[in-house]
Amino acid sequence: MDFDLTEEQRLLKESVDGLLADAYDFDSRKKYMAEKSGWSKAIWSKLAEQGLLGLPFSEDDGGFGAGGVETMIVMEAMGRALVLEPYLATVVLAGGFLRHGASDVQKGVHVAGIIDGSKTYGFAQLEKQSRYDLFDVATSAKKKGEGWVLDGEKFVVLNGDSADALIVTARTKGAQRDKSGIGVFIVPADAKGVTRKGYPTQDGLRAADITFTGVEVGAAIGDPENGLPLIERVVDEARVALCAEAVGLMDESLNTTVEYIKTRKQFGVAIGSFQALQHRAADMFVALEQARSMSMFATMASDFEDAKERATSIAAAKVQIGKSAKFIGQQSIQLHGGIGMTMEAKIGHYFKRLSMIETTFGDTDYHLRRVSEAGGVV
The missing domain is CATH 1.20.140.10 (Butyryl-CoA Dehydrogenase, subunit A, domain 3)
Known part of the structure; x- marks a missing residue:
């Protein structure tokens, strides 16, 4: 099996390594950490300018249609530089939900903001009782007209305190640990009923505990009863x-x-x-x-x-x-x-x-x- 990178992949590696080598020494990282969001919006803009935020999205959605190897190259480089910016939360997690499950309308509303660096996201999944079980969901989503109403709490939401929108898992039916009856919803971070408590994590990143109280949202991403x-x-x-x-x-x-x-x-x-x-x-x-x-x-x-x-x-x-x-x-x-x-x-x-x-x-x-x-x- 050939593990060598293609010419395009080598160029990507050189590009991202060069960008981070120039902009991300240890002293600079301390300054970025002190910014209000806990990371540098200037660096985030540079990542967008180089097309790194659009890598995994299809060309039809404005991206480059890259695959897992390209993401691996970028994430390795970010690990070496100890990057603070929310690439995992926004591009990998939120981007993954949009790529694999969102409607064309939802993609039209959200993907462009990720690619151009104007929007960041958080994935609100962890609950106090859930540990590592993705199907253990107590946060509820009740049908209201064409939309839903969310109630519950999520914890340690990476980039949750500065995200523009949140990807939230919620139970639409069944018992707390049922593997069916789970939906995925996009919630504007400034929506009525959303309360966020941000804090730094041990590794220098930031997270938030988030409460949803009667938060009204639109359609789910994909099937609202089979989102697991x-x-x-x-x-x-x-x-x-x-x-x-x-x-x-x-x-x-x-x-x-x-x-x-x-x-x-x-x-x-x-x-x-x-x-x-x-x-x-x-x-x-x-x-x-x-x-x-x-x-x-x-x-x-x-x-x-x-x-x-x-x-x-x-x-x-x-x-x-x-x-x-x-x-x-x-x-x-x-x-x-x-x-x-x-x-x-x-x-x-x-x-x-x-x-x-x-x-x-x-x-x-x-x-x-x-x-x-x-x-x-x-």
Whole structure:
């Protein structure tokens, strides 16, 4: 199987790597984090100018019709640069719902704003009782005329405090843990009855807890009573994107750590000359390559037609990513010593982001159980 990038994909990689190398050093990131939204609108505009926000959308919708490999390239680059901007929440998640389930009218209203960078989105799915189960939904949606009325609470909505609109899962019928009776709705963030409480997360991003009280919305995205397959497909694509971002984070963590032990001296010599530390660095490299190969596998698996095969394959990738992230993150901190635990050293920020990725849309134990229950990856 040929894993080489095409000429167009290589050009994309060079483009996004160059953009982020010029605009996203560690000190600049601190400034972006201090902005009101918690990320830089100037950088977001540059991403739009280079066409990165329109990559996965079809040409008919104004995009470039790119696939999973292109998203992998972008997410790896964003991981290496420790990017704060809401690419996952807006392009991967919200964009995924629009691409796979929205009507032409809904696409016409929302896609252009994503592509030109004028609108950002949040995915309001997590509830206090749901843990990692996408079908555990207590937020209700009751029919009213041609539209719906939403009531409920959602937690840790990435980009939720600054998003212009929210993609919300809500129960249209049945019991709280039924796998049927779930719909997906687009809610303007400033709609009457929407209350948001924003806060920073451990990795420097921002999220919000959101309450919906009698919020009136229009038609659902897709089938309002059978939205779970759509949700699972889009979340699987988000997991694949997170795997790619984690590879970028681990790659940069390893490079930063190796550079550090080459220059940090103890007993008059660089600590990188100690064989025990060389062995640790070699083990980190092996863990990185294991994660990279599984990220590539997950990218291919995202196109599988069989939903169960796709989900199991991506779960297996998330398991390896979680294991590699923990190992590389811990070793990076230990090899840096005490400075690795300070806010001034970027290596700790990489480990924080890796730790958050490990728990997003299912941690390692959760996905290992899914793979086991499925009988392994075929």
